[in-house]
Amino acid sequence: MAVSLTDIRKTFGDRAAVDGVTAEIEDGEFFVVLGPSGCGKSTLLRMISGLETLDGGRVALDGRPVAGPGTHVPPEARNVGVVFQSYALWPHMDVRDNVAFPIESAGGGRRAARADAERHLATVALEEFAARRPAELSGGQRQRVALARCLAGGARTILMDEPLANLDPHLRASMEEEIHAFHRRAGATTLYITHDQREAMALASRVAVMARGRFQQVATPQALHDRPGTEEVARFIGRAAVLPATLEADGQATLAGQRVAVATAGPTAPGPVSVVIRPGDVRLGDGPLTARLERVFYRGGAWEAMAAVEGLPEALPVTSARPLRTGETAPLTLTGGWVLPAPASETPGHDAGRQTLSEPVE
Numbered sequence: 204m205a206v207s208l209t210d211i212r213k214t215f216g217d218r219a220a221v222d223g224v225t226a227e228i229e230d231g232e233f234f235v236v237l238g239p240s241g242c243g244k245s246t247l248l249r250m251i252s253g254l255e256t257l258d259g260g261r262v263a264l265d266g267r268p269v270a271g272p273g274t275h276v277p278p279e280a281r282n283v284g285v286v287f288q289s290y291a292l293w294p295h296m297d298v299r300d301n302v303a304f305p306i307e308s309a310g311g312g313r314r315a316a317r318a319d320a321e322r323h324l325a326t327v328a329l330e331e332f333a334a335r336r337p338a339e340l341s342g343g344q345r346q347r348v349a350l351a352r353c354l355a356g357g358a359r360t361i362l363m364d365e366p367l368a369n370l371d372p373h374l375r376a377s378m379e380e381e382i383h384a385f386h387r388r389a390g391a392t393t394l395y396i397t398h399d400q401r402e403a404m405a406l407a408s409r410v411a412v413m414a415r416g417r418f419q420q421v422a423t424p425q426a427l428h429d430r431p432g433t434e435e436v437a438r439f440i441g442r443a444a445v446l447p448a449t450l451e452a453d454g455q456a457t458l459a460g461q462r463v464a465v466a467t468a469g470p471t472a473p474g475p476v477s478v479v480i481r482p483g484d485v486r487l488g489d490g491p492l493t494a495r496l497e498r499v500f501y502r503g504g505a506w507e508a509m510a511a512v513e514g515l516p517e518a519l520p521v522t523s524a525r526p527l528r529t530g531e532t533a534p535l536t537l538t539g540g541w542v543l544p545a546p547a548s549e550t551p552g553h554d555a556g557r558q559t560l561s562e563p564v565e
């Protein structure tokens with residue numbers, strides 16, 4: 204296992220920033236920690252890199268314990284590279300020397316280090332920029348230099364703390380592609396933290412949704428969207444309505460009088476359940492229900508709206524290829540839904556409710 208976290212904890216004053224995180228990240232994985240501001244993401248990353256000590260639990264990298272009771276391997280001896288949102292490049296060195304520096308300081312000769320640096324610059328497609336100073340590069344190019352420097356440092360594990368947060372939306376999108384391609388080429392295990400859901404879904408092999416210092420759910424992007432484990436995750440990821448319904452023995456649930464075949468995590472006893480409805484579970488244009496459309500937005504190529512249906516406590520998220528108008532009424536069919544697993548009881552003593560995923564603390 205590339206990164207192994209066992210019940211790691213960190214408290215500042217009386218406040219648990221990281222409150223018992225356990226995870227196994229596989230070699231070569233692109234693992235994204237997604238959560239709102241203040242949920243503990245950076246603290247988690249700092250504990251893995253060695254910049255922060257642990258108050259409890261253990262961290263192992265490539266099977267080697269690096270943090271735990273009586274153990275604290277310093278950051279420089281952990282073989283991890285860290286890329287922050289500020290690129291932390293040396294302004295007085297050109298790009299090649301910025302990348303060569305970690306190789307040279309690890310004892311490689313200057314010539315060999317510079318040759319090696321050129322190879323890593325090729326990985327991030329910056330060979331032609333080797334002689335420039337960081338100030339002469341765009342934000343995205345600086346970010347690529349920082350990635351090349353991580354590789355040059357021999358990092359098998361790369362930790363990225365919101366590396367795209369400073370970039371404009373266009374550059375962000377192209378840097379997502381760059382990071383994706385970089386990950387494929389370099390194959391380094393990557394732990395990436397962000398509060399940007401779209402970015403997380405685009406890049407991750409798995410996403411950990413973090414709130415209140417804990418991982419609320421760890422799953423592939425598709426599973427998080429299609430099979431959220433809790434109402435909180437369902438509402439945090441994508442668009443959703445969460446509706447009370449009664450599950451029948453035949454696997455159907457009745458919603459606003461319509462019987463709908465719903466999916467469950469496993470055998471589920473008939474009775475009251477909560478059903479997650481995504482836009483893909485709603486067909487506009489025909490059907491037994493009538494909806495009034497609210498909050499219509501055009502989102503490049505499709506219209507999004509909330510569809511209020513009589514008898515449902517919450518409006519349903521809908522998407523349409525045809526133009527929609529606020530206030531129009533439209534027939535609608537529910538075609539599916541996801542039954543939330545029965546909630547696990549909160550651990551006593553944990554201050555549940557301090558922060559929800561949609562309300563950043565601070």
Ligand SMILES: Nc1ncnc2c1ncn2[C@@H]1O[C@H](COP(=O)(O)OP(=O)(O)OP(=O)(O)O)[C@@H](O)[C@H]1O
Nearest residue numbers: 215219220238239240241242243244245246247398
């Ligand atoms: N050195 C510190 N001293 C005291 N409190 C801290 C310290 N570092 C972090 N905290 C607190 O711990 C909590 C988690 O902070 P952390 O930086 O890990 O969150 P985050 O999810 O990375 O947030 P953001 O996305 O805003 O960077 C916050 O409430 C923060 O104020």
